[in-house]
Amino acid sequence: MEKNLLIVSYAFPPSLEIGGRRWSKFVPYLNNLGYKISLLTHQPKIKVEDKIVYNNLNRVDFFNSKYPTVLEKRPVNVIDHLKYKVSLLYMKIITKNNYYDKGVLIKKSFLRKASSIIKEENIKLVIITGAPFSLLYYGTLLKQNLSIKLISDFRDPWTWGDGYGMNILSSKRKEKEISYQNEVLKFSNLVFVPVKPMYDHLVINYKEFKTKINILPHGYDKNDFEKVKYNIKNNNNNFRIIYGGTIYSNLDQLYHELYNCVKNNINCDYNIEIFTNDFKYLTKSQLFEIKKKMSVKKLLPTKDFMKKVHSADAFLLFFPDNVKDFLVLSFMKLYI
Structure with a gap:
């Protein structure tokens, strides 16, 4: 049949x-x-x-x-x-x-x-x-x-x-x-x-x-990650923070707190990269103010993004209260 x-x-x-x-x-x-x-x-x-x-x-x-x-x-x-x-x-x-x-x-x-x-x-x-x-x-x-x-x-x-x-x-x-x-x-x-x-x-x-x-939990294909070289090292002295994926709604306050935090610590040794196609919380002028430490870029294919994840020091996740207990696809990518 x-x-x-x-x-x-x-x-x-x-x-x-x-x-x-x-x-x-x-x-x-x-x-x-x-x-x-x-x-x-x-x-x-x-x-x-x-x-x-x-x-x-x-x-x-x-x-x-x-x-x-x-x-x-x-x-x-x-x-x-x-x-x-x-x-x-x-x-x-x-x-x-x-x-x-x-x-x-x-x-x-x-x-x-x-x-x-x-x-x-x-x-x-x-x-x-x-x-x-x-x-x-x-x-x-x-x-x-x-x-x-x-x-x-x-x-x-x-x-x-x-x-x-x-x-x-x-x-x-x-x-x-x-x-x-x-x-x-x-x-x-x-x-x-x-x-x-x-x-x-x-x-x-x-x-x-x-x-x-x-x-039915979110799934992943392990073959996607076998192509990634996990021995990538961060050769930069800066502490590298990365995020990639959907930007949730109702996070205005959190992202403005992030903006203020970056702005007030503009001379520290760190760098934040956000990969998404729908960033909407900060204006172009605000992003320009902090471009020395934080940048927003277009999404990358999974294997290219995962290489950046494995060369970073930390992965940033922001969740609104209504989905704070959700095991989202980002976790699947990070913890396999």
Whole structure:
């Protein structure tokens, strides 16, 4: 019997967005178990030249979210602020749901594309990971219209979290998101979460769905790290501190404390490098003030970044209170 599987993940390598790493790490092992895997993902912003990233996949299809890119980053000047406000107003008018959800504009086109793949590849199992959480809801519509089993993967807290704009939604929009979340829990055959605090929240508040909720921790592929030379030494006298990955929300105070700390100790022997694509807490002028000791750079491929980690003296991690007990992917990379 063929084991045909469709994975839906908004981000997926070669995209450097951290959300794509989770299921990309599971794909080789699912492939080894005999699954014939199709992938539906957002069109990557970078040119796909290295086809090896899709080695274990039978088929890859892309969708365009149509989401305003200006809303994906914090505005830094007057023009950016104007574009941001206009785009945000547009999203508030066009959707009754969460206007920060990147999948909220593509319901019809997504369902059409996903349905086509399911029928053409004789898919029996669909795994959808969110955020964007709208994709999880679209999965319930697929389940009700096609003969499939559905696994919904909550990478992050949905309606009970502060991320993805949830903490600033109006009561009506929040109720809409809660209704979507309820549908996902109702129609999914299984629900995965990566950490126990998320599991505890769901099983306490949704006792009727307890048997289908499971913890699936973040994974890693040990082959990624066998290529890294671990004997890299820091030949510089400066104490080197490094960070890489997603910058969480609600950390304004912590990053401003870091800024003040660096500014007040500008002549000490240390250096801080932050690798991320979404740094938003300090202005360009503030970063210029402390550029002698702290720099923010674009994300690097995993093996290149890990070389920098192993040549550093310390790894910096900042967590907001709502995820302070989460075992995130960064820990997986550091402690293997």
